[in-house]
Amino acid sequence: MTIATAFLALLEGQPRHGYDLKRAYDQHFARDHRLHYGQVYTTLAKLLRNGLVIVDDIESGGGPDRKRYAITEAGVTDVQRWLDEPVKPEQYLHSDLYARVVAALLTGRSAAAVLDAQRDEHLVAMRELTRRKTSGTLADRLICDHALFHLDADLRWLEHTAIHLDELAEQVRG
Amino acid sequence: MSALLVAEGLHKTYGPTVALAGADLVVHAGEILSVMGPSGSGKSTLLHCAAGLSTPDSGRVGYAGRVLSQLSDAERSALRRREFGFVFQFGQLVPELTAVENIALPLRLDGMARRHAERRAVGWLDRLGLADKGKARPGELSGGQQQRVAVARALVAQPKVIFADEPTGALDSVAGERVMELLTLTARQAGAAVVLVTHDTRVAAYADRGIVVRDGRSLDRAGMR
Numbered sequence: 356m357t358i359a360t361a362f363l364a365l366l367e368g369q370p371r372h373g374y375d376l377k378r379a380y381d382q383h384f385a386r387d388h389r390l391h392y393g394q395v396y397t398t399l400a401k402l403l404r405n406g407l408v409i410v411d412d413i414e415s416g417g418g419p420d421r422k423r424y425a426i427t428e429a430g431v432t433d434v435q436r437w438l439d440e441p442v443k444p445e446q447y448l449h450s451d452l453y454a455r456v457v458a459a460l461l462t463g464r465s466a467a468a469v470l471d472a473q474r475d476e477h478l479v480a481m482r483e484l485t486r487r488k489t490s491g492t493l494a495d496r497l498i499c500d501h502a503l504f505h506l507d508a509d510l511r512w513l514e515h516t517a518i519h520l521d522e523l524a525e526q527v528r529g
Numbered sequence: 530m531s532a533l534l535v536a537e538g539l540h541k542t543y544g545p546t547v548a549l550a551g552a553d554l555v556v557h558a559g560e561i562l563s564v565m566g567p568s569g570s571g572k573s574t575l576l577h578c579a580a581g582l583s584t585p586d587s588g589r590v591g592y593a594g595r596v597l598s599q600l601s602d603a604e605r606s607a608l609r610r611r612e613f614g615f616v617f618q619f620g621q622l623v624p625e626l627t628a629v630e631n632i633a634l635p636l637r638l639d640g641m642a643r644r645h646a647e648r649r650a651v652g653w654l655d656r657l658g659l660a661d662k663g664k665a666r667p668g669e670l671s672g673g674q675q676q677r678v679a680v681a682r683a684l685v686a687q688p689k690v691i692f693a694d695e696p697t698g699a700l701d702s703v704a705g706e707r708v709m710e711l712l713t714l715t716a717r718q719a720g721a722a723v724v725l726v727t728h729d730t731r732v733a734a735y736a737d738r739g740i741v742v743r744d745g746r747s748l749d750r751a752g753m754r
Contacts, residue, residue: 471748478733481731484734485731503734507730
């Protein structure tokens with residue numbers, strides 16, 4: 356998801372000013388990576404240029420004019436196209452973890468130690484995510500859960516690989 | 530942090546099967562410690578020996594200045610009742626008793642008058658989100674609710690250590706998370722340590738620290754802290 360796509364989704368709900376867009380983006384999409392105002396206005400300029408949004412109101416006051424942005428039909432089509440296309444599942448076929456295990460076996464180092472160290476690192480990360488999840492909102496919980504399920508899958512792979520280390524060592528060393 | 534419970538060099542065999550082969554365990558006051566390991570690694574046996582539910586063939590378990598093997602059966606029972614709480618995977622509630630009566634049971638067994646014991650039990654029901662389930666019997670509760678009653682029962686006598694053996698093992702992931710959140714939150718509020726045996730890393734992630742048991746021995750590595 357790009358910032359532009361997120362803006363379009365936010366504007367489909369209702370027209371918004373730049374500041375309001377940034378606030379809504381930070382709340383729903385940003386988590387740890389909040390937007391800079393510069394990013395807000397360069398993104399809006401690009402969306403205007405591509406005909407995906409228009410300026411539907413300008414408020415003049417003491418300070419600079421405040422523009423309100425609204426989505427166009429082309430913008431709505433863009434949002435629909437984005438949601439219609441499922442995220443491509445990661446193939447996970449080029450695992451750095453696996454490469455490290457093989458490198459350890461090839462060089463006569465302890466692959467079990469590599470797996471153990473990785474397991475510890477994963478568990479530390481999972482504890483931190485769990486602390487964050489239990490003290491957060493439902494959005495925090497679901498986002499942390501997504502990370503936790505992935506780390507859990509890695510840990511299962513580490514256990515599974517530990518069982519096959521001797522066999523793998525024979526094959527790797529030929 | 531001071532060590533509250535220290536198990537050293539525990540050995541335990543069941544017939545030809547070696548369950549523990551020199552396992553160690555250190556529990557500090559107020560901490561939540563996960564004990565992980567594959568099936569048959571000895572993690573549950575380690576919990577049972579550390580809690581005085583089983584006697585190791587050799588090795589030593591010390592708790593707050595006392596050595597468990599030097600206590601009489603009655604003294605060990607009293608220690609378990611007053612200082613320890615237990616949460617198991619299932620089958621731990623008395624089916625004929627209501628939720629309140631189940632929670633009050635450790636206090637009643639320790640001689641507290643029924644009225645006082647049940648008043649305290651009701652307070653724990655509230656804290657575990659079961660205020661309207663006091664009169665329900667275990668068979669009328671969901672698996673998650675039963676485990677929350679078990680958590681309340683484990684905490685009602687204000688123990689120093691809760692021993693939890695796969696406390697979410699029979700629950701779906703949503704009910705399991707609720708139990709884990711309540712178990713860890715209420716234990717922290719009460720200042721009780723928790724020894725959490727689990728094979729599930731998402732459950733172990735609720736702990737402050739972890740050890741791994743493999744082939745009857747404990748691995749306590751720097752990164753696990």
